[in-house]
Amino acid sequence: MTATLETQAPRRRRLGRLSESRNGLGFLFMLPAAIFLLFFLTYPLGLGVWLGFTDTKIGRPGIFVGLENYQWLFDDPVFWLAVFNTIFYTAFASIAKFALGLWLALLLNRHLPFKNFFRAIILLPWVVPTVLSAMAFWWIFDSQFSIISWTLMQLGIINQPINFLGDPWNARWSVIAANIWRGIPFVAISLLAGLQTIPQSLNEAAAIDGATSWQRFTKVTLPLLTPIIAVVMTFSVLFTFTDFQLIYVLTRGGPVNATHLMATLSFQRAIPGGQLGEGAAIAVAMIPFLLAAILFSFFGLQRRRWQQGND
Amino acid sequence: MASVTIDGVRKSYGSHEVLHGVDIGIEEGEFVVLVGPSGCGKSTLLRMLAGLEHITAGRILIGGRVVNDLPPKDRDIAMVFQNYALYPHLTVAENMGFSLKLAGASRAAIAEKVRPAAEILGLAHLLDRYPRMLSGGQRQRVAMGRAIVRDPQVFLFDEPLSNLDAKLRVTMRTEIKNLHQRLRTTTVYVTHDQIEAMTMADKIVVMHDGRVEQVGAPLELYDRPANLFVAGFIGSPAMSMIRGTLAPDGSFAAADGTRLPLADTGRARAGQPLVYGVRPEAMRLGGSVPLTVEVTEPTGAETHVVGRMGGTPITGVFRDRISVAPGGTLDIAIDPAAVHLFDAEGGQRLTA
Ligand SMILES: Nc1ncnc2c1ncn2[C@@H]1O[C@H](COP(=O)(O)OP(=O)(O)OP(=O)(O)O)[C@@H](O)[C@H]1O
Ligand SMILES: [Mg+2]
Numbered sequence: 001m002t003a004t005l006e007t008q009a010p011r012r013r014r015l016g017r018l019s020e021s022r023n024g025l026g027f028l029f030m031l032p033a034a035i036f037l038l039f040f041l042t043y044p045l046g047l048g049v050w051l052g053f054t055d056t057k058i059g060r061p062g063i064f065v066g067l068e069n070y071q072w073l074f075d076d077p078v079f080w081l082a083v084f085n086t087i088f089y090t091a092f093a094s095i096a097k098f099a100l101g102l103w104l105a106l107l108l109n110r111h112l113p114f115k116n117f118f119r120a121i122i123l124l125p126w127v128v129p130t131v132l133s134a135m136a137f138w139w140i141f142d143s144q145f146s147i148i149s150w151t152l153m154q155l156g157i158i159n160q161p162i163n164f165l166g167d168p169w170n171a172r173w174s175v176i177a178a179n180i181w182r183g184i185p186f187v188a189i190s191l192l193a194g195l196q197t198i199p200q201s202l203n204e205a206a207a208i209d210g211a212t213s214w215q216r217f218t219k220v221t222l223p224l225l226t227p228i229i230a231v232v233m234t235f236s237v238l239f240t241f242t243d244f245q246l247i248y249v250l251t252r253g254g255p256v257n258a259t260h261l262m263a264t265l266s267f268q269r270a271i272p273g274g275q276l277g278e279g280a281a282i283a284v285a286m287i288p289f290l291l292a293a294i295l296f297s298f299f300g301l302q303r304r305r306w307q308q309g310n311d
Numbered sequence: 312m313a314s315v316t317i318d319g320v321r322k323s324y325g326s327h328e329v330l331h332g333v334d335i336g337i338e339e340g341e342f343v344v345l346v347g348p349s350g351c352g353k354s355t356l357l358r359m360l361a362g363l364e365h366i367t368a369g370r371i372l373i374g375g376r377v378v379n380d381l382p383p384k385d386r387d388i389a390m391v392f393q394n395y396a397l398y399p400h401l402t403v404a405e406n407m408g409f410s411l412k413l414a415g416a417s418r419a420a421i422a423e424k425v426r427p428a429a430e431i432l433g434l435a436h437l438l439d440r441y442p443r444m445l446s447g448g449q450r451q452r453v454a455m456g457r458a459i460v461r462d463p464q465v466f467l468f469d470e471p472l473s474n475l476d477a478k479l480r481v482t483m484r485t486e487i488k489n490l491h492q493r494l495r496t497t498t499v500y501v502t503h504d505q506i507e508a509m510t511m512a513d514k515i516v517v518m519h520d521g522r523v524e525q526v527g528a529p530l531e532l533y534d535r536p537a538n539l540f541v542a543g544f545i546g547s548p549a550m551s552m553i554r555g556t557l558a559p560d561g562s563f564a565a566a567d568g569t570r571l572p573l574a575d576t577g578r579a580r581a582g583q584p585l586v587y588g589v590r591p592e593a594m595r596l597g598g599s600v601p602l603t604v605e606v607t608e609p610t611g612a613e614t615h616v617v618g619r620m621g622g623t624p625i626t627g628v629f630r631d632r633i634s635v636a637p638g639g640t641l642d643i644a645i646d647p648a649a650v651h652l653f654d655a656e657g658g659q660r661l662t663a
Contacts (some may be wrong), residue, residue, distance in 0.1 A: 201396035204363050209410035209461070210384040219413075223400045306400045308440040 051280035058274040067282035068293040069247045078257050079282065082265040086289075088172065090260060097236055098229075100180065101187025106217075108188070109195040119192070126185035134249035141165050141250070157265050165251055168258030178246055183239065187232055194217045194228035197222070226300075227307070234297030241289060262286050312339045312497055313374030313387075313464035315360070320369035322355055322521075324620060329355055330521045332369070337514070340495045342488075346508040347518035348544070352502040356518075357467050360499060361390050374464055389458035390467040393474065394451045397442040397457075404429070404438040407456045428459045431490070448479045453489070466491075472507065477552035483512060490500035505545050509533070517541050535651075539658035542588050542651060548615060551625030553587040563587045563652075565621025571600060579654075581660040587663070588651035591615070591628035598644025602627065604635045616641065 052069055056062030073079045108119055125133060140147055141164035149161035164174045198221060206216045245264040247253065253260035253268060261269070262282055270279020312587070315337040322330040330352045335345050345353045358364040360371060362383035370377050378386050397406050405412075408421040408430060416424075429435045432452040441451055451471060456468055471487070472480045478483055488511050491498055502508055508515050509529045517524045517532065525537040536542035542550050553571065558564040563571040570574075571587055579585055593604075600620065608615040609632065616627045616635075620643070627643065635641055652662040 197397065199394065201392045201394055201397060204361075204383075205390070205392060205396040205398075205457075206359060206409075208383045208388065208390050209457075210413045215413060218400060219409075306443065306446070 021062065025235035048280045049284055050282045051277055054277045056276040056280075058276060060269075062277055063179075065089065065277070069278050070285075073281055073285065078260070079265065079285075081257055081281075082260045084264050085172070085259060086241060086261045086263075088181070089176055089243070089259075090237060093176050093183065093240050094233065094237050096176070096180045097183045097187045097240075098233055101184050101190055101232075102229075104184065104188040105191035105195055106221075108192050119189075123185050125182050125266050126189075130182065130245040131249055133182055134178065137174075137246075138250055139179075141174050141178075166255055168255055171251055171255060171259050174252055175247055178250060179240060179243060182246065183236060185240075187236055190232040191225065194225050194232075198224050203221075208267055230297055234293060234300075237293050238290060241293065242286070312495060314372075315465060315497060316370075317356070317360075317573045318370045318372065320356070320371060321367045322352070322359060322364065323367045326538040328367075328521065330367075330652065333518075333521075333523055335496060335516055335526060337499065337524065337570045338441065340497055342491050342498045342500065342511060342513045344466065344512035344514070344519060345499065345501045345516045346503065346505055346544075347524075348477075349503055349519045352521045353503070353518055354469055357390075357469050357501050358497060360465070362386050371520070378457075380464055383431075384447040388467055389461045389462040389463040389465075390488065391451075391454045391458055391469065391471045393470045395442075395454040395474075396470075397450055398451055399442050402439050402441055403434060403453050403456075404451055404555060405615060406442065407460045409457065410461045424460050424462075425456075428456045431459065431493075432456050432486075436471045450469055451475060451483060456488070459494070464497065466496050466498040466500075468498065470501075470502055471503075472502075480507075487511065506547060509545070517544060517660055519544075520541075535660070536588075537660050539653050541587060542653065542660075546570055546590060548591050548626040548628065550588045550590050550651070551620070551623070551627070552586070552653075553586060553589075553623045553625065555621065556583065556585055557581050563650075565623070567622035569621040571650075572645055572647040573622065573650060573652070573660050575652075577660075578650055579652055579661045584655035586653040586655045586658075587621075588653060589625075590649060591626050593646045593649035594627040594629065594642045595646070596629060596631055596633075596641065598642055600645060602641045602643045604639050605637055607633055607635060609633075 019109075039291075051062075053064055053066060054062035055065045055068070072310065104122060108115065108122070139145065143163050143166055144161055146161060146164060149158070152158045153161070163170060164218065165171045202220055203216055204226075206220050211219060242263050243261060247259055247261055248263045249266070251259045253264045257265075262285065266279045266282035266286075269275045269282060273279070315335075317333055317335040317337075320333045321328060321468045333352075333356060345352055345356065355364060360373075361488070362378065366379050367511050370379055372378065372390070373386055381450070393527070398409065401409065404422075404425050407425045408416075411421045411424060425438070432455060433457055434449070434452055437445065437449060437453075442453065445453065451474075454471065468487070472483050476482060476542060484507060485499075487613050500507075500511065512529055514525050514526065515529055515532055519540050525532060525541045527535075529545075532541060532545050536545060536550075540577055549605060553563075553565050555563055555565040556573075557573075557576060559581075561573060562574060563572060563573050563585070565587070571589075573587075584636070585616060602616065602618050602620045602625070604616055605624075606617040607618070612630075614631065614633045616629065616633060618625060618627075618641075633641070651660060652663070653660055
C-alpha cells in the first residue's frame, strides 16, 4: 500500500514529510526571516567587501583590482593615523565610561533623596539626538565663546581662551569627553539594572561576615556583576569604535586629521572624496577589530560555572 | 557564648514607630524564640541585634557590652537569613570559609574549620558545589554551616525554615535543636510558627504589634498565658474562648446563659465582662455542659470536635472515638482547674 502511494504522489509525500518533521517545519518557518536577514544584513556587507576590491568611483562603475586598495592604505600615513585615533578614542572613552558609569550606578543604587529624579536625569544625554548634543559641545568647545574658557578666565586660571578643537591633542581629548558624556547613561543604567538584581541580603551577610565596604564591593558586588559588565562593555566598545556622528559634527576629523576615526575617514574618502572603493576598504579594515571585540565578549560572556544549575 | 540584653529598644521608620519599647533578657547559651504574627517586628528586632538596622532608642548589650554603635562585623554574631543569602559565585566550602578568608586566615586554617562544620551538617560531599546546584534543605544547611564556622557569641536565625516543605521543616527543626545542644551557643530564633517556637525554645518571647506580650518557657506560656493574645496564639488547636460574666453561685455564665464550672474566680469581679478560656484537651465526655457538634475530625489517636458551646465556636480534643451526627449534642465535663479567666476589655489574665 505504501508502494502505491509512493508512485502516485511522490511530490506530495515529500512535502508532507517536510511539514511533519520538526526540523523541516522549523526550517520552513525560519525561511522568511532568513531571507530578510540575508538581504538586509549580508547584502550591504557583501557589497561593501566587494567594493573594497574594486576601484569604483562615484558615477563610474569600477573594475576588480584585487588588494590594490589595501596595499595603497598600507602605505597611507593618514590611514594609520586614523587607526591610532580610533584605538586611542575607543580605549580612553570606554575605560572612562566604565569607571564613571559604574560609579554612578553604585551611587544611584543607594537610598538617595530624589532617587528617581536622578535616575531620569542621567538618561538625558542618551535621549538627546547625537547631532544635537554634538552641536551643544561644538559651542562648549568654541574657540572664542567656550563656556569652559570663559569660566576659567573669570576665575583667573587662564588668560586666553583654550583652543579646544584647533590643537590636535586638545581636539582628541575634547571629542573623547563628548563621547564619554554621551555614552555614560547606557553604561550607568545597564549596570544599575545589574546591581538591582543582587539581593541586599548578600551585602548584609558579607557585612556580618566581616567585610569592609570595599571588600563587599570587590568580593561580592563585582563578581556578581561581571556577566553584565561583559555585555555592557562589549556594546559600549562597539558603539565607540564605530562612532561617526559626534566626530563629524564636532571636527570633521580635523585638525590635520588628528581626530579622524576609521569610520569618518572611510566616509570622507568614499562620499565627499568620491573614492568608493577606497572608503569601502577602510570600512572593511574595521571588521577584524570588531570581530576581536565580539570574540572577547563571547568568551567573557560564557556562563560561569556558578551560574549553572537551577534556582 | 554570651548573654544578650535588650533594654527599652524602640524603632521608628520616619515618624512611624514599629517597636514600642522592647525589654528581653537572654541568658548565656539559651535558645530564645521570638514568635508573633506577621508584621509584629520580629525581623526588625533581630536585624537590630545584628547591627543591620539603626537602634532608634534604648540599648542592646551582647556579653555585657553595649553594641548600639558597633558595626555588624564587630558584634561577634552570625546570622542565617530567610533566603539563606549564600554567595552564588562561591562554592559551599568558600561560602563557609568566607569570614575566615576575610580575616586573613591561611588556607589550611580555613579548611581545618570548614571540614568539621561540614561534617556535622552532612555537607562534606558537597563542598565543591555552587549554591545553585543544591536543594533547598542543603542550602539551608550551608547557611548554618557558614554561621557555625564563625564560632560566634550569638546565632541569629530569621525564619530559616519557612522556605522548606513541611517534612523537611520538621527534620531541620530537630537538627537545629541538636546543633544547639551540641554547641550551646546563645541563639535567637525568629518564626511565626508557634509549633516551631514550642518545640525548639528554652524561652519564648511572644510579640504583637511591636510589643512583647509575654516571655517564658514554652509550657509556662501554654499553661498560664498572660493575656488573651498569648492564649489565642500559643496552642493548636487554639484555646476556646467564651464570653460571659460571673454567676452569683461562683460559676461562669456564658452570654446565652450556659453555666460553666470555675474552680477559682481570681481577681474577677461580679458583673465584669469576662472571657472563659479552655484548652481543647481540658474537656472530657460525660458531664453537664452541652456542646453542639458541627464537625468531627477523627485523627486516629484522638477526635477533634468543632462545635458551639455557650453560643461560641469552640474546639475540643477527645481521646474517645466519637460518632455524633452534625447538629447533635455532646455532654461535656470541663476540668475547672484548667480554666483560664481573662478580662474581656483589657485582655489580662485574672486567674492565678
Ligand atoms: N524599611 C522599612 N520602612 C518602613 N517600615 C518598615 C520597614 N521595614 C519594616 N517595616 C515595618 O515594620 C513592621 C515590622 O516588620 P518586620 O519585618 O519586623 O515584621 P516581622 O515580624 O518580621 O514579620 P514577618 O513574620 O512577616 O517576617 C512592619 O509593620 C513593617 O511594615
Ligand atoms: Mg520577618
